Amino acid sequence: MLRQVSALFFEQCLTTCYVRLNLSTPLMTWHPHIYSVWSPFYIKPTVKKKKKIPLFCLFLSHLIPGTQKIWMKTWGCSHNNSDGEYMAGQLAASGYKMTDDPTQADLWLLNSCTVKSPAEDHFRNSIKKAQEQQKKVVVAGCVPQAQPRMDYLKGLSIIGVQQIDRVVEVVDEAVKGHSVRLLGQKKDGGRRLGGARLDLPKIRKNPLIEIISINTGCLNACTYCKTKHARGDLASYPIEELVERARQSFQEGVCEIWLTSEDTGAYGRDIGTDLPTLLWKLVEEIPEGAMLRLGMTNPPYILEHLEEMAKILNHPRVYAFLHVPVQSASDSVLMDMKREYCIDDFKRVVDFLRDRVPGVTIATDIICGFPGETDADFQETVELVKDYRFPSLFINQFYPRPGTPAAKMEQVPAHVKKQRTKELSQLFHSYNPYDHKIGERQHVLVTEESFDAQYYVAHNKFYEQVLVPKRAEFKGMMIEVDIYEAGKHFLKGRPVEDSKPFTPSIAAPLQKGEVSGLIEVSAHTNTHSICTFCSQITNTGSVT
Template identity: 55%
Template sequence: MEDIEDLLIGSSRSEAPPGFRLPLAAAVGVGVGTKRNQLSSSLPSPAIPGTQSDSEYMAGQLSAFGYSLSDNPDLADLWLINTCTVKSPSQSAMDTIISKGKSSNKPLVVAGCVPQGSRDLKELEGISVVGVQQIDRVVEVVEETLKGHEVRLFTRKKLPALDLPKVRKNKFVEILPINVGCLGACTYCKTKHARGHLGSYTVDSLVGRVKSVISDGVKEIWLSSEDTGAYGRDIGVNLPTLLKALVAELPADASTMLRIGMTNPPYILEHLKEIAEILRHPCVYSFLHVPVQSGSDTILSAMNREYTVSEFRTVVDTLTELVPEMEIATDIICGFPGETDEDFVQTVNLVKEYKFPQVHISQFYPRPGTPAARMKKVPSNVVKRRSRELTNVFESFTPYSGMEGKVERIWITDIASDGVHLVGHTKGYIQVLVLAPDNMLGTSAMVKITSVGRWSVFGEVIETVNHVSDGKALNKLVPNQDMANLCGNPAKNGGFSEVQESCACGNDSCCSQDTLDNSDNSRQNQSKRNFIGWMLRKRKHLHKKVERELASGYVKKQEGSMREWDFVDKALLGGISISLLTIIALVVVALTFRVIWSQ
């Protein structure tokens, strides 16, 4: 079953190269089933805060109850559809899937924001529904629906437990909800209708969950929320308090990284210096998703966003100044009701000024029941034109130029969509694609950037990074202890970077120590890592990959890249030749001994 949000996401990214990942990566729908019953589900993208976490929890509970996971909806006896209400097309896609299910006589369960925020939808008549506050009862709903009963569960007075069974889409990534709902009242958004007022998990419960997932082998923890900056305001704490507590539990070798979730400007403004201090921490990605939505104060006021463009600039400027390698992603809505040409020009100028490396551009869609739906709309042809224009401006940037030749530490957690490269991220959460064996997933490595694309960069693995096993936590945001394993500036260790850069851990003195594996041991270990399988995988996909990249212009054409692949061919041919000669020699020796023995 197609992921609902996959039908929408990337419409402006359809020509992105293989391996491209949004900073909030797209999900893959999974299904559930038992030996007696086959069930399928459609799960939304984590580009929408909270949705994939809910999906993973529901899949985990069904799996723990004896259901298996399946991708084939045609064989299913029940379809489970998780939805999002942020965008109108998501609901349209849900309606389409429901129609298909009904025409196929499939029992249906609809979960998520759409039924929670719009309980009286005609499309939901006769269908079992589980709201966002009742995901811990999904097994009960599925069981009753398979028996022919209609179940509708919506409200509860407490948050679902964090330790529910869970099936992660990526076993190295934990999506951890820190709160649900929000404090805002944006005129275009229906999320609050669905997820309600702010409800925060306690610091202790979140710390306990972090300890648990680290012991499970998780290498990235993504904090999920409708508004991370608002965390704790309902329970008397704040985001910096939580982040300091979580960071104290991260492994001392920075083998597990923390990524702070999306935050709106109003609630982070008062904590900027504390947040910057945390973002400098070697176990926290120097990356933050801060939606601006418009470069016009007039439109921000109409949206009821509760901040000005100047305040957004303060957030970006302060974090960029205080945090090395800081990367800011943002969102823009084109064609909000009342947006004039001048308003749009202000938005374009803001994007041009900051040259954000990641921008999610969407067209305004009226959500039924929201104030914006009653406002006078901008003509659709104007909205589309503005969206195209802003997309062209954004795609004209080359945010990663100048990285060629640099050496970066990356954390590798995924396989690219081309099936060849592994996906890693720098401290600033820049995507790096590398050719490496699959068993490097979940590890950290030093890479030399070899070429630069529009959406990501390509690197060559130099060394894997040593991981200590003493289990000590980094409980100081600017550590003054021996932190050799947290730093990684090879320029000070005979590395490749011509420009001396400050240490990633914020303590330059620690960078004078050796932070990499012993070269000889590392190379010996590397040679044992499924070398033949890796070479065959590279050989199989290489030429098509290079042709696609060169044809689309996403990577610079380099003679060396073709020579690299020629080496692979030669290596494979040489290995085959040596194997054949060895076999022939062994046969000759065996025959010789046999003749001698017979005499």
């Protein structure tokens, strides 16, 4: 609808130029590619003699915002991925074409992550590559939000992490060759808000999975963390807005919801509520067979809600899965990190949930080589992994992030950091957490395709990855399988012959690349841009 409206308006603008400039070239013989983009009724004319084409027509599609192809790359966490989905949705709803081919794109939108130095290196290299290919560039995410004055960001347009609802404005201006930087915080009566509206258009990377950010920022001040500089202090979305977003998602065929934030356990402390209250409200909206996955939570805040969290994780429509980063098993190191808990607090969380939620999956993170970490400190972490044998463990070598207190501390030698990372990785790979699952019969929800495209990826109640045969009828279904093989990071399931797949979705899923949340479409500022452009041309009275 938007394209047709824009096409008709565009034809009127071109006709105005044609009449006011007294152009001798008939409108229909202007550059066919330009005209066909805008006219749904276009039929290529037969041209016997080559006509002189006004130069501004040849470049029209590159000058008018809303006609370009955009390639977007996102690094980092699920919160960042959610932001990327919202930005893609708004751009597509405004007429831009999202492409998976960076070489075909007119503009690159780079959505960055500041957690680790390698991620920022990839981001910086992508900017350089885009500029070498003479692509227009807009940057977003935590890197430019935290460090907008970096030399390699000079002259680039920036979308702040709380300004993603204005991505179209920024891209429009970048297309015109202008540099715009929107880095402000959203507030209501002086109170900081969670961010942009949750009902904005979006393009889900996976039409079956909705990622919902429940809050932004956190209450901690970890000495190694750069994300805090970008996302700031805790700001939570109201429960009713989150419930409505979940409800809309299910109406669009979603069968799995991920809740994300920098610390889900801290949710609601700034608005007088808490995480369990939100979760019970969301559970009421989840259709039978659909599932909810809770994101990362730090130990201090989940400690207060262990009883309720155990009940929620036992709910049949909630994955028995929790990501609780420990970072180190040394209290001395945790103190230097300013993590605000001791190792006994972490163990209490894990022990309680393992006791009350049989089979629960606890994922955790560990940093190797934090400044001041001694061999004895590291051995405490090794013993923790030996004792708990975490099935999902993210091992990270410490990288000092500019501007953080940890970057100013005395660093552990690089070779020591590498050796500790290697040792802990070898320990993690020395045990197989899923061997005891072979022979079990499980219900799994199929939502994705494996990286090698040989299987569909499903998850069981404990959010363990189960590979199943790639049959079209399984996608988006809850199916019953017999586990016949176990790897380090996966299980393989054979569908039970007499079991029928169950459809958890209450509506047909959107197609891949389809925009979510488009109830009604209104004209975008493209029409204004076109009108302004044509007005400028007709006022000058000359075209070459």
